[in-house]
Amino acid sequence: MTGKLNVLVVDDDEDDIFLTCDYLKAIDTFNISIDKEVNYLKALNRILENAHDVYLVDYLLGPYTGIELIKQCHKAGINKPFILLTGKGDRRIDMEATKVGAYDYLTKSDLNTELLERSLRYSLKQYSSLNAIAESENRYRQIFTRSNDIIFVLDKDFNLINFNPMMTTLMGYEAGELMNRPLRTLFQREEEGVAFADSVAASRIKNDTEIVLLTKDGERKTFLASCSVVNSPEGEPQHQIILYDYTNIKKSYAEKLIKEKIETTERLVRSLAHEIRNPLTSINLSLHQLEREVGEDGKMLTDIIKRNSNRINEMIGELMYLSNPGEKKDEHIELKDIARSILLLATDRIKLKGIIINENYCPETAFILGDKKKLQMALLNILINAIEAVEEFKGQIAIETNVAGDDATIKISDNGPGIPSDSLSSLFQPYFTGKKNGIGLGLATTHSFVHAHGGSIEVNSEEGQGTTFLVKLKKIGEPVTAA
Numbered sequence: 001m002t003g004k005l006n007v008l009v010v011d012d013d014e015d016d017i018f019l020t021c022d023y024l025k026a027i028d029t030f031n032i033s034i035d036k037e038v039n040y041l042k043a044l045n046r047i048l049e050n051a052h053d054v055y056l057v058d059y060l061l062g063p064y065t066g067i068e069l070i071k072q073c074h075k076a077g078i079n080k081p082f083i084l085l086t087g088k089g090d091r092r093i094d095m096e097a098t099k100v101g102a103y104d105y106l107t108k109s110d111l112n113t114e115l116l117e118r119s120l121r122y123s124l125k126q127y128s129s130l131n132a133i134a135e136s137e138n139r140y141r142q143i144f145t146r147s148n149d150i151i152f153v154l155d156k157d158f159n160l161i162n163f164n165p166m167m168t169t170l171m172g173y174e175a176g177e178l179m180n181r182p183l184r185t186l187f188q189r190e191e192e193g194v195a196f197a198d199s200v201a202a203s204r205i206k207n208d209t210e211i212v213l214l215t216k217d218g219e220r221k222t223f224l225a226s227c228s229v230v231n232s233p234e235g236e237p238q239h240q241i242i243l244y245d246y247t248n249i250k251k252s253y254a255e256k257l258i259k260e261k262i263e264t265t266e267r268l269v270r271s272l273a274h275e276i277r278n279p280l281t282s283i284n285l286s287l288h289q290l291e292r293e294v295g296e297d298g299k300m301l302t303d304i305i306k307r308n309s310n311r312i313n314e315m316i317g318e319l320m321y322l323s324n325p326g327e328k329k330d331e332h333i334e335l336k337d338i339a340r341s342i343l344l345l346a347t348d349r350i351k352l353k354g355i356i357i358n359e360n361y362c363p364e365t366a367f368i369l370g371d372k373k374k375l376q377m378a379l380l381n382i383l384i385n386a387i388e389a390v391e392e393f394k395g396q397i398a399i400e401t402n403v404a405g406d407d408a409t410i411k412i413s414d415n416g417p418g419i420p421s422d423s424l425s426s427l428f429q430p431y432f433t434g435k436k437n438g439i440g441l442g443l444a445t446t447h448s449f450v451h452a453h454g455g456s457i458e459v460n461s462e463e464g465q466g467t468t469f470l471v472k473l474k475k476i477g478e479p480v481t482a483a
Contacts, residue, residue: 004031004032005120006051006054007033007054008037008043008052009021010037010038011036012040013058014038017038021034023113027117029117030120040063040064043061047073047078048073052080054081054120057069057084058084058085059087059093060087066084070101079130082102083104083106084102085107085108086108087108088109103127149166149245150241151240153238154200157182158200159181160182160183161238163175170215172217183197186214188212200227200239208224208226209224209226210223210225211223213243218460220460221245224244226241226242227239277316283305287302290302331370331372332367332368333375334367335365335366335401335475336361336365336401338368338375339401342399343399345380346387349387355387355397356395356396357397357399358397358398360400360401364403366408367408368473368475369476375449375450378449378471379410382443386414389416389417395414405475409471410471410473412469412471413468413469414468418461418463419463424461427459450471454473455472456472
């Protein structure tokens with residue numbers, strides 16, 4: 001005996017019920033408890049109580065059929081095993097019973113204890129297997145839907161055919177915009193998407209392969225991709241991709257490296273300044289004495305020495321300021337005002353190159369807290385880079401402000417030649433420059449000043465398509481004026 005089994009027999013013929021129950025009572029492999037019902041509606045209500053393990057249902061139930069009963073019960077969420085009984089074999093009924101989810105189909109004239117016992121065992125085994133599959137699918141579905149990583153499935157042509165909610169959340173698209181969309185169109189360059197798809201197809205893709213995708217808003221996001229092959233119900237190979245959002249970690253790591261390099265540079269500059277200023281002081285003292293001795297004849301030479309000595313001293317002072325700018329003098333700064341102020345500071349350069357300036361400021365008045373002079377220098381460095389990048393009398397620069405939640409942003413975009421992709425990661429590092437006469441401290445200083453204000457900088461650039469810098473700062477409330 002393998003355990004208690006509650007069975008409900010539904011048949012509007014009491015003689016047939018009597019015979020079926022006799023066969024059930026003779027089964028010794030289960031401890032069977034039998035309930036009977038001859039009325040269709042009463043039987044439906046009893047089944048909906050979900051108190052039985054198996055239901056034996058006759059095909060003909062007055063004006064109704066057992067098929068209709070099974071359909072109604074399945075609609076109500078009752079998925080226990082149903083075994084359909086009929087007076088005589090009929091292939092059409094057999095097919096119909098299978099279609100609506102009956103576990104077995106038995107002809108009453110063939111019914112006996114052995115056949116019924118086998119049908120019960122088969123149905124219970126099927127129910128157990130289907131239950132296990134359903135639980136497994138439910139667990140997978142929960143992992144799929146609740147995952148913090150993007151999970152999606154690609155068909156053989158590498159189009160998106162299934163994806164979890166995180167795909168729409170992180171990429172900013174509606175589900176309908178992604179369904180059946182070629183994966184390559186989400187890459188910054190489609191050729192990179194094609195190369196990635198080729199690697200997946202050839203099983204050359206390694207776990208945690210780094211890829212960069214563009215969100216709907218054009219934001220670059222870095223992911224670590226893992227791939228596995230799955231089969232569709234029709235047996236066609238498909239590819240399941242899992243993407244781990246690595247954007248913030250990579251950004252934090254890059255910022256940490258830049259910060260360490262800037263700190264190293266600051267120590268080096270202070271040391272060099274000390275070593276250079278000592279002999280420079282001696283040179284100036286000696287020059288003062290020399291001027292008395294050489295008189296007017298050597299004045300031209302002593303003036304050259306004096307000018308260059310002063311120039312070296314000024315350069316050292318500038319480097320010292322950039323590497324150790326001192327404490328911030330915080331004040332309330334209106335977002336539009338600081339954006340306009342850097343345009344005023346660069347007016348001459350802009351006019352000389354015949355650059356078109358497009359200004360777009362958010363209507364909302366927003367304030368940030370910071371050192372106005374330092375923020376001006378940080379933003380001016382970006383603007384000057386844009387001015388130098390664009391072509392004379394063909395250049396266009398856009399400056400815009402925006403407010404979203406607690407973020408106040410200033411965006412500076414140009415239509416210059418763009419920045420090579422292999423230079424982007426080094427852009428804010430000290431002494432890295434693409435200019436012939438540059439020393440590579442402008443953007444390093446910008447990075448240092450912005451981060452000192454609790455902000456961040458993002459740069460998006462593509463060769464031949466221009467460059468965009470996005471500076472994010474924390475918005476604060478309006479200043480309180482004394483009554």
